[in-house]
Amino acid sequence: MTASRDTAVLRVAAELRSEILSGRIALGSPLREEPLAARFGVSRHTVRTALANLAGTGLVRTAPFVGARVPPFDEAEAAALQDLRRALESEAADLLHRRYGGAPWPQAVLAPIDAALGRLRAAERDGDEAETLQAHSAVHRALVAAAGSPRITRAHEQLSDELSLLLLHARPRYGAGELERQHRALLADVQRLGAPPVREHLDDTLERLGIPRQA
């Protein structure tokens, strides 16, 4: 899974991303260039541009002359993240709802979402927490991708990484099979009603993180 991609900086960036999203790198800990360069067997320049990449996706934050670290989240930032998420997901839902006029969506559109739901079911069944997190994230990504608006999809994918990082450390608790049930219901509701169910769903998520939505 430590796939070798095209260029060295993509490899390093992918590896760092995986380490951050798996929690192997703690929140707030600085990422020093020289040790990373030594560890990956690349030059500092390469590490440096890999870190700049990650900074673009929000997985690390950098400041001049102080370097990169994976950002800790406070409640305000979690709420801000969720605002952006609501913007993207509700617009996607609205696009889909308008496109199909409240009727059930074609099988071709539903298939990827169903696949993601299946993955979520399996992850919850196995009690694999990390995989559940990833699968949950994949369900939302699939829903947004179904809208077929590439820029919304891209923005959401970026956001998704940051969100995974947040959820990885906030660790909201769900009952067995609850996530899959909840999202199957969401999918049905969105087909009939469009964006509003998505908003409710996201507000619920935020509440479970202990952050009451403000006016």
Added chain:
Amino acid sequence: MTASRDTAVLRVAAELRSEILSGRIALGSPLREEPLAARFGVSRHTVRTALANLAGTGLVRTAPFVGARVPPFDEAEAAALQDLRRALESEAADLLHRRYGGAPWPQAVLAPIDAALGRLRAAERDGDEAETLQAHSAVHRALVAAAGSPRITRAHEQLSDELSLLLLHARPRYGAGELERQHRALLADVQRLGAPPVREHLDDTLERLGIPRQA
């Protein structure tokens, strides 16, 4: 105005950004590292990371071993951009509308938007096309910023650059003072009605670019 910022790569990135947004660099033209390094008196490394920065904001697009170029837009991309824009601006409008319940917004919230509208008025009066474009963009940014959701604001600011680039080359035509009138009306409508007027406004913009909104 070619301000010297903190680091060399920020300077170079800012200068390139300004050249792209002013149209001094043509759409589709490649940005070669060596000539740029020579021109700015910096090393190729510096140019390279500056370009990577710009790639993150969408002002240039890069592919491994082929380099960076400022992306040309086709209709599909313009529509995709506008989808994302609608997601962000309508969510911002909705946040504001829910916060103030359809009542007029406080002066403190309106002030920056009014300032931007004033700038737009002046630009239109002077017939300065470039400044009109920038001022128009600033009005939308001010509206989004008023919602006070930092991540939506940031995403919209990024988008704004790309949008300016698109509009710079698409050049929709407006009558004298039309933009200011239209946006003052929009501001009034958004206070009463929330997101829907924003959606209409953006659909109208897209139509003027000759791109009919699809289902």
Added chain:
DNA sequence: AGGGCGAGGATTGTGTAACAATCCTCGCCG
């Protein structure tokens, strides 16, 4: 004892030079 202050190490920012990897053009050959 406690709080500024500065010296020096640690870390990042940038440059130079070089070479490897890949792309791309252009002329040759069939």
Added chain:
DNA sequence: CGGCGAGGATTGTTACACAATCCTCGCCCT
């Protein structure tokens, strides 16, 4: 006229060096 290399152009990466900035820690003064 179209495929195909050869070689130049361009990007990706490395190593090393040094400047700029940050940051820690011990000193000094009160």
